[in-house]
Amino acid sequence: MEVGVATALVGALFAPALARTAYQMSVDADTPARGTCRHCGERLPSGRVRFTLWTGRCHYCRTHLGPRVWLSAIVAALATFAVGFRVGNDPVLLTFMVFALACVPLAFIDLAVRRLPNQLTYPLAALGVSGLFTAAYLSREFTPFLRGLIGAALAGGLFMALAYARPDGEGMGLGDAKLAGILGLFLAWLGWSELGLGLLAGTSAAAAFGVYMLRTGRMSRRSALTYGPFLIMGAFLAILIG
Structure with a gap:
């Protein structure tokens, strides 16, 4: 149980990056990842650090973009808790953690497009x-x-x-x-x-x-x-x- 709780907390910390990934990749096939606000056209903040600071809103027009960060945090926490609870301290946990985190944007992207x-x-x-x-x-x-x-x-x-x-x-x-x-x-x-x-x-x-x-x-x-x-x-x- 302790491992599951720890992995859930780690998963929740990745929520901003997962939510931004889901928004940027929710595009039609053969279309580049979205780099602007779909409402006002303003470019998204660049840099890897910006993924961790993603709020789910356009910094210019304040429109919601993609899945809510809080919802991504809940889904990521549940997924990573499941793998942590089941796998425990086994060395394979890291691979299962990446798998769990990757499934979060995949689910949101599939729902969107x-x-x-x-x-x-x-x-x-x-x-x-x-x-x-x-x-x-x-x-x-x-x-x-x-x-x-x-x-x-x-x-x-x-x-x-x-x-x-x-x-x-x-x-x-x-x-x-x-x-x-x-x-x-x-x-x-x-x-x-x-x-x-x-x-x-x-x-x-x-x-x-x-x-x-x-x-x-x-x-x-x-x-x-x-x-x-x-x-x-x-x-x-x-x-x-x-």
């Missing part, structure tokens, strides 16, 4: 493989790493097949398949039950939300559903209780 940018998913996948391999090498126990690779292939392959089965933009997308592969890597590292629970919880939550939106008339049968946040939510639920 229905895409999971390769600028985040590709480095996260590379870091996951290298970080988990390093942890396996240090512990001289490669079974979790090999299980993670298999889990990534299974989860990513399943969602890739779903994406190609309905390539109309209304079902799963390739970004969801890439995210599923990353989630499969980390969940299967912990165990097969975590992988199954995470995928089941995420897809079930997405389906339940879709049914609710249909019955309340807020969506039509041809409306697109954002799957990424539900997959992420299911994954961290599995990490916490799996």
Whole structure:
């Protein structure tokens, strides 16, 4: 529990940087990251230090930009608490922490523009493989790493097949398949039950939300559903209780 609380506090400290990342990368595909206020066009403050001082408002027109910093802090704290609580003092904790923090902007970006940018998913996948391999090498126990690779292939392959089965933009997308592969890597590292629970919880939550939106008339049968946040939510639920 103590490790979980400590990692949650660390995660909350990253909230300004995560919120600004989510705002800047909430753009259409093949569009550069946003560097200005979308309302007045004023350039965002530059420099890496500015990421830690991000308030979620344009410094010129004071309009809210992107997700609220306080909301990013809550989500980041919950995600990092889950990995800290589950992994504990194991050397692999650092890799899981980066994974948890990266999932925060991914969820917000997917909610905003229905895409999971390769600028985040590709480095996260590379870091996951290298970080988990390093942890396996240090512990001289490669079974979790090999299980993670298999889990990534299974989860990513399943969602890739779903994406190609309905390539109309209304079902799963390739970004969801890439995210599923990353989630499969980390969940299967912990165990097969975590992988199954995470995928089941995420897809079930997405389906339940879709049914609710249909019955309340807020969506039509041809409306697109954002799957990424539900997959992420299911994954961290599995990490916490799996």
